[in-house]
Amino acid sequence: MPVISRRGKDAYTSPIRHLGPYADEAKRKGKHVYHLNIGNPDIHTPASALAKVREATKTNMVPYSPSKGFTSYRKKLVGYYKKFGADLTYEDIIITNGASEGILFSMFSCLDAGDEIIIPEPFYAIYNAFSYVSGVKIVAITSTIETAYALPSPQEFEQYITPRTKALFICNPNNPTGCVYSRKELEQLGEIVKKHDLFLFVDEVYREFSYEEEFFSVLRLKDLDDHVVVIDSISKRFSACGARVGALISKNPHVLENVNKYAEFRLSPPHFGQILAEATLDVPPSYIESVKEEYVRRRDYLIGRLSKMDNVICKKPKGAFYFLAKLPIDDSVKFCKWLLTDFEYKGSTLMLAPASGFYATPGLGKQEVRLAYVLKEEDLKGAMDCLEVAIKVYPGKTPIISNEKAQKISLY
Amino acid sequence: MPVISRRGKDAYTSPIRHLGPYADEAKRKGKHVYHLNIGNPDIHTPASALAKVREATKTNMVPYSPSKGFTSYRKKLVGYYKKFGADLTYEDIIITNGASEGILFSMFSCLDAGDEIIIPEPFYAIYNAFSYVSGVKIVAITSTIETAYALPSPQEFEQYITPRTKALFICNPNNPTGCVYSRKELEQLGEIVKKHDLFLFVDEVYREFSYEEEFFSVLRLKDLDDHVVVIDSISKRFSACGARVGALISKNPHVLENVNKYAEFRLSPPHFGQILAEATLDVPPSYIESVKEEYVRRRDYLIGRLSKMDNVICKKPKGAFYFLAKLPIDDSVKFCKWLLTDFEYKGSTLMLAPASGFYATPGLGKQEVRLAYVLKEEDLKGAMDCLEVAIKVYPGKTPIISNEKAQKISLY
Numbered sequence: 001m002p003v004i005s006r007r008g009k010d011a012y013t014s015p016i017r018h019l020g021p022y023a024d025e026a027k028r029k030g031k032h033v034y035h036l037n038i039g040n041p042d043i044h045t046p047a048s049a050l051a052k053v054r055e056a057t058k059t060n061m062v063p064y065s066p067s068k069g070f071t072s073y074r075k076k077l078v079g080y081y082k083k084f085g086a087d088l089t090y091e092d093i094i095i096t097n098g099a100s101e102g103i104l105f106s107m108f109s110c111l112d113a114g115d116e117i118i119i120p121e122p123f124y125a126i127y128n129a130f131s132y133v134s135g136v137k138i139v140a141i142t143s144t145i146e147t148a149y150a151l152p153s154p155q156e157f158e159q160y161i162t163p164r165t166k167a168l169f170i171c172n173p174n175n176p177t178g179c180v181y182s183r184k185e186l187e188q189l190g191e192i193v194k195k196h197d198l199f200l201f202v203d204e205v206y207r208e209f210s211y212e213e214e215f216f217s218v219l220r221l222k223d224l225d226d227h228v229v230v231i232d233s234i235s236k237r238f239s240a241c242g243a244r245v246g247a248l249i250s251k252n253p254h255v256l257e258n259v260n261k262y263a264e265f266r267l268s269p270p271h272f273g274q275i276l277a278e279a280t281l282d283v284p285p286s287y288i289e290s291v292k293e294e295y296v297r298r299r300d301y302l303i304g305r306l307s308k309m310d311n312v313i314c315k316k317p318k319g320a321f322y323f324l325a326k327l328p329i330d331d332s333v334k335f336c337k338w339l340l341t342d343f344e345y346k347g348s349t350l351m352l353a354p355a356s357g358f359y360a361t362p363g364l365g366k367q368e369v370r371l372a373y374v375l376k377e378e379d380l381k382g383a384m385d386c387l388e389v390a391i392k393v394y395p396g397k398t399p400i401i402s403n404e405k406a407q408k409i410s411l412y
Numbered sequence: 413m414p415v416i417s418r419r420g421k422d423a424y425t426s427p428i429r430h431l432g433p434y435a436d437e438a439k440r441k442g443k444h445v446y447h448l449n450i451g452n453p454d455i456h457t458p459a460s461a462l463a464k465v466r467e468a469t470k471t472n473m474v475p476y477s478p479s480k481g482f483t484s485y486r487k488k489l490v491g492y493y494k495k496f497g498a499d500l501t502y503e504d505i506i507i508t509n510g511a512s513e514g515i516l517f518s519m520f521s522c523l524d525a526g527d528e529i530i531i532p533e534p535f536y537a538i539y540n541a542f543s544y545v546s547g548v549k550i551v552a553i554t555s556t557i558e559t560a561y562a563l564p565s566p567q568e569f570e571q572y573i574t575p576r577t578k579a580l581f582i583c584n585p586n587n588p589t590g591c592v593y594s595r596k597e598l599e600q601l602g603e604i605v606k607k608h609d610l611f612l613f614v615d616e617v618y619r620e621f622s623y624e625e626e627f628f629s630v631l632r633l634k635d636l637d638d639h640v641v642v643i644d645s646i647s648k649r650f651s652a653c654g655a656r657v658g659a660l661i662s663k664n665p666h667v668l669e670n671v672n673k674y675a676e677f678r679l680s681p682p683h684f685g686q687i688l689a690e691a692t693l694d695v696p697p698s699y700i701e702s703v704k705e706e707y708v709r710r711r712d713y714l715i716g717r718l719s720k721m722d723n724v725i726c727k728k729p730k731g732a733f734y735f736l737a738k739l740p741i742d743d744s745v746k747f748c749k750w751l752l753t754d755f756e757y758k759g760s761t762l763m764l765a766p767a768s769g770f771y772a773t774p775g776l777g778k779q780e781v782r783l784a785y786v787l788k789e790e791d792l793k794g795a796m797d798c799l800e801v802a803i804k805v806y807p808g809k810t811p812i813i814s815n816e817k818a819q820k821i822s823l824y
Binding site: 001002003004005006007008009011012013018020038040042044045047050051053054057058060061062063064065066097098100101104108109110111112113115126129130133166167193197198199226227239240241242243244252254255257258259261262264265266267268269270271272273276 | 413414415416417418419420421423424425430432450452454456457459462463465466469470472473474475476477478509510512513516520521522523524525527538541542545578579605609610611638639651652653654655656664666667669670671673674676677678679680681682683684685688
């Protein structure tokens with residue numbers, strides 16, 4: 001038998017998706033599974049945008065689009081970003097297969113194998129995957145639930161900069177923590193990247209979901225045109241994860257040139273997804289407003305329920321539709337698997353994302369899980385009823401360990 | 413300004429797509445451009461499949477699909493491949509973002525950086541791109557127009573095998589040559605990969621377009637379950653390049669496990685594309701039959717016109733919808749650019765793909781261009797009228813040089 005690749009064998013596996021087969025098995029056995037593990041919202045995609053897809057099927061043609069995406073769509077996006085204070089031309093925008101591809105293209109285009117990228121952890125698990133594929137080394141600055149996962153200070157960021165550092169990378173609003181970073185914090189990051197001549201990658205796919213204060217896009221930062229690379233996607237704001245349409249935004253011509261090469265390799269982003277995406281730009285603001293209200297209701301419900309549970313720690317998130325909760329458990333991977341294989345309450349169970357996958361530092365996140373509030377309140381109620389019982393009967397019950405202590409345990 | 417990546421700067425650029433801006437400019441100036449440069453057919457996508465997409469827009473949901481693709485689609489594909497003699501289960505099939513992603517996943521999953529893959533040249537230019545991204549070294553065995561780009565002999569293949577060789581890779585029916593390989597030739601390759609414990613990658617996206625004889629799929633080869641990896645796509649057979657739906661097929665569980673990891677990284681293939689793809693499996697065989705007839709008519713027309721032109725060499729292709737022609741020109745890249753920037757005939761010009769991009773060996777393909785017969789006969793007539801005049805007035809006219817001689821020139 002020919003030998004497969006070492007890099008494939010060693011590749012990172014997604015902590016969110018690798019529990020999938022256990023969920024499938026649970027369902028086959030007749031259990032109902034509440035999916036709080038993945039950001040696949042049950043909110044409706046705007047009907048007016050879907051109507052445009054419907055219309056497009058009448059042309060009888062499904063051709064390649066330009067590698068950079070439909071020009072008409074890129075032009076229209078200029079107006080969308082203008083609403084967030086960004087001054088772009090359509091040539092600053094390249095359409096990607098979801099944010100995933102935008103992250104990969106950013107890494108390939110700006111960093112060489114062995115280069116370092118500084119990311120506050122916990123961070124979206126997929127960043128690990130793409131740093132692995134591109135050979136980029138993630139340097140993680142740990143933040144903790146005790147400080148509500150606050151952005152590390154400028155001094156901390158600078159402390160981690162080495163001659164191999166090429167970029168800082170944040171997600172704002174943050175998946176998985178639900179943090180929203182302030183204008184001041186972003187300006188400080190801007191100063192750092194300028195001072196050290198680095199790139200600043202910002203994943204802004206949850207831009208529309210800032211619940212407490214006005215969202216500030218790094219695209220508004222002054223004199224950082226060569227530094228800032230924004231990754232975007234329609235997946236979350238229009239509940240269209242399957243459209244596979246994202247965007248990469250930069251005003252650095254060399255970055256765009258590199259990204260364009262990688263975009264040409266895979267020929268084009270999807271036809272129907274782009275038609276949907278372009279049509280979302282005509283969806284009235286009331287759509288997003290009502291979606292936001294819905295997420296706030298869901299968030300408040302979940303936080304309310306969790307705060308009443310013994311030995312559970314969580315802080316109210318300010319954006320996106322995720323947060324992390326610390327539970328009295330030994331190991332979140334084991335616990336999430338056990339929920340699917342060994343637990344049920346009134347014929348149901350819930351699926352969560354173990355937080356260990358959101359950390360680069362081994363051993364962290366063992367008592368944390370990520371919850372996505374993407375289900376309607378009735379389902380969230382069912383899920384919380386399950387969780388409440390589960391943490392009481394889970395065989396690996398363990399008192400909450402403070403992060404400082406937990407880190408020591410993982411290091412020594 | 414932060415420095416972009418070396419790998420991005422050095423990355424291969426597509427010879428097919430990099431002429432795009434010149435074509436755009438020609439059109440802006442009012443010139444009509446006949447696109448024979450890219451396999452983006454003007455044939456209609458089946459209406460019944462588009463109707464299913466239309467129907468799907470009524471659900472108001474565009475969720476992620478499983479990373480491996482819709483299970484229903486994978487199950488239905490088993491029946492499709494059975495028609496070509498393949499005995500598969502749905503678990504042997506992973507849905508990809510077009511064949512492009514299938515090629516990338518094959519390389520990442522089976523080969524490490526520095527490993528070698530043997531490919532007869534000329535080959536589909538994109539293979540260069542993905543070998544670059546994955547750090548795989550292409551070892552090219554040159555075939556020539558004088559032998560109608562016949563598959564190199566088993567002895568030739570074996571001559572190129574080194575301890576770093578991990579796979580042989582062919583495209584059947586072949587893009588860009590139009591060759592269709594026989595059962596005997598494929599069995600011989602099967603023997604080689606077995607003897608040397610290699611993978612056999614076969615890009616079969618033109619499977620349906622074999623015009624002279626019955627197509628033989630490597631999936632029928634006996635006792636090669638661990639070796640064969642087939643790359644597929646609906647782009648060409650259903651004129652749905654923009655759907656971005658392909659597949660990777662293997663019966664090697666370790667390969668599938670690796671491919672699945674990479675599939676999880678990018679979350680899921682496109683929703684609407686997969687709905688279209690699944691629906692194409694119910695399209696009556698008469699659709700493909702009539703498309704085949706149309707391509708045969710177009711091929712015969714093009715070959716007929718070219719064979720009447722002075723100093724043009726081409727052989728009748730047996731499959732796919734491409735072939736290479738040798739023209740009396742100094743440099744196909746220059747010539748293809750000149751066609752767009754400096755030439756017009758009756759207000760029109762044509763766009764061709766310079767063949768140099770289909771070779772890994774520097775200097776080869778300078779007098780060859782690839783023609784895609786993806787336009788209706790009336791447009792092909794216009795294109796040939798242009799070409800006939802163009803090769804007479806092109807300032808870089810150069811007598812045809814035999815390949816043997818050309819290779820010497822490029823080597824010394």
